[in-house]
Amino acid sequence: FPAERIRNFCIIAHIDHGKSTLADRLLEMTGAIAKTEKNKQVLDKLQVERERGITVKAQTASLFYSHEGEQYLLNLIDTPGHVDFSYEVSRSISACQGVLLIVDANQGIQAQTVANFYLAFEAQLTIIPVINKIDLKNADPERVESQIEKVFDIPREECIRISAKQGTNVEMVLQAVVNRIPPPVASIDDPFKALVFDSNFDHYRGVVANIAVFGGQVRKGDKIMSAHLAKTYEVNELGLLRPDEHPTQKLFAGQVGYIIAGMKDVKEAQIGDTLYLQEQPVKALPGFKPAKAMVFAGMYPMDQSEYPGLRSAIERLTLNDSSVTVQRDSSLALGAGWRLGFLGLLHMEVFNQRLEQEYNASVIVTAPTVPYKAVLSSAKLIKNRRAIQKNMVYIDDQRVMMKYLFPLNEVVVDFYDLLKSLSSGYASFDYENAGYQAADLIKMDILLNGRPVEELTTIVHRERAYPSGKAMCERLKDSIPRQMFEIAVQAAIGSKIIARETIKAFRKNVLAKCYGGDITRKMKLLKRQAEGKKKMRRIGNVEVPKDAFINVLKRK
Ligand code: GDP
Ligand code: MG
Secondary structure (H helix, E strand, O other), rough: HHHHEEEEEEEEEEEOOOOOHHHHHHHOOOOOOOOOOOOOOOOOOOOOHHOOOOOOOOEEEEEEEEEOEEEEEEEEEEEOOHHHHHHHHHHHHOOOOOEEEEEOOOOOOOOOOOHHHHHHOOOOOEEEEEOOOOOOOOOOOOHHHHHHHHHHHHOHHOOOOOOOOOEEOOHHHHHHHHOOOOOOOOOOOOOOOEEEEEEEEEEOOOOEEEEEEEEOOEEEEOEEEOOOOOOEEEEEEEEEOOOOOOOOOEEOOOOOOEEEEOOOOOOOOOOOOEEEEEEOOOOOOOOOOOOOOOOOEEEEEEEEEHHHHHHHHHHHHHHHHOOOEEEEEEEEEOOEEEEEOOOOOHHHHHHHHHHHHHOOOOOOOOOOOOOOOOOOOOOOOOOOOEEEEEEEEEEEEEEEEEEEEEOOHHHHHHHHHHOOOOOOOOOOOOOOOOOOOOOOOEEEEEEEOOOOOOHHOOOHHHHHHHHHHHHHHHHHHHHHHOOOOOOEEEEOOEEEEEEEEEOOOOOOOHHHHHHOHHHHHHHHHHHHHHHHHHHHHEEEEEEEEEHHHHHHHOOO
């Protein structure tokens, strides 16, 4: 395939505006999948995607399309819409020359429409605006076209009105892809050079890397190297994703596909790496800006014996999701584990769910926290303002775009849900990191009978310390069973106690249930009590059930 007849594009949009549905239609129309009623978001292959009805992983599909007597190879990448997964979008964009920017004809431009537009715009890609869901009763494509003109400065004539669900005008989208998006600039005569833009770990075959070939060609049996580790591999298999793996003999400049080269370690073929032929070294491609973790949480195995298994599951999953940062950590109560960084709460939940579903791992996750930079000084005198308005733009008479500066911890936990419910689902929200700001924050300890519990130490805003300390003490009181002595549960700032709950003494005498002398029954009960104790951790002289930590740290 000559590069002139290749088009690489991705579909970007706000969540639920119809990216995956449009991808289904494009796959059907080009014969990649059969036309049946059952095709719903076929590129959403992960169980978590099916259950939640959202895309969290970008997926690639190569399509063959005939246009005016010529055969074209179209490489489509479907991307997630939620802000937590925008790293997937920015990586996908690096393998493309154009994007389909989908906007819901009813909802119009939303926060992630704007965010994703700028990702494509800054990468200087061709942007094709597509107005979807024109079949809806309340569809107002006129209004959406005005918004697109106003916010993105794209003439309304360039918009294509479609219904992805019903297939209306989808053919026009394919024509626009061929006519408006430029072919990749890649010469088959150059040395082979490919960017690893996604990676997967397959239990049997090792690393399966998704690559965009920027120059030359590669074939089965070739000896290749990765720029990152400079190790040599032999290509075992390569091919196109249509969207399932479709082995071929070669991959050429301009093509997007997969490659398997006997890489058995997740450190090999990392996302952003460059592959080249052993005998023709090239300069490495720029790769990707590392993702900036916004939310941190501890992850621990349920039982320390599961530590090695969980480690390999986390390593394999982070190969597929390189936006997660991993650091080893340990805690008195939970043993050895990790501190993981995520792009947001949904990202954290999805990662956790994927660990459980795809790797059969069960984990303990501690409460999410956001990064702070502590400056030790007695005068943090500046009064912290919770939000500062930065600017405001009217998109049209019904919609306004506002920019605020927020402390991240105010935004991370439940801000989005609150905003949605206050605005009856109309408002949408996106954020980016604005750097560190000085704030009046203090460290709050939780004490059990006077001993601080390290993993329950939190950083709170001074004004929130009292209610949050009280709530933690109450929740801890509910999750720790009574013991032979009284337990004081306290929240403290420095040496000052700000909240207290008391757990009254009590002895759970399991033998009280045994009237008479049934010794086997007695033994059974004693054994059960011992097993129950195993799930306990000792803090000072207090036995704390493991789930108490989770219950206290978990969001309500
Ligand atoms: P994504 O999050 O952008 O990938 O959106 P999906 O493709 O998953 O679609 C979100 C929802 O919108 C699904 O329930 C689709 O069935 C629905 N949808 C997508 N396209 C259309 C359309 O053209 N018309 C109507 N009425 N619904 C659509
Ligand atoms: Mg989707």
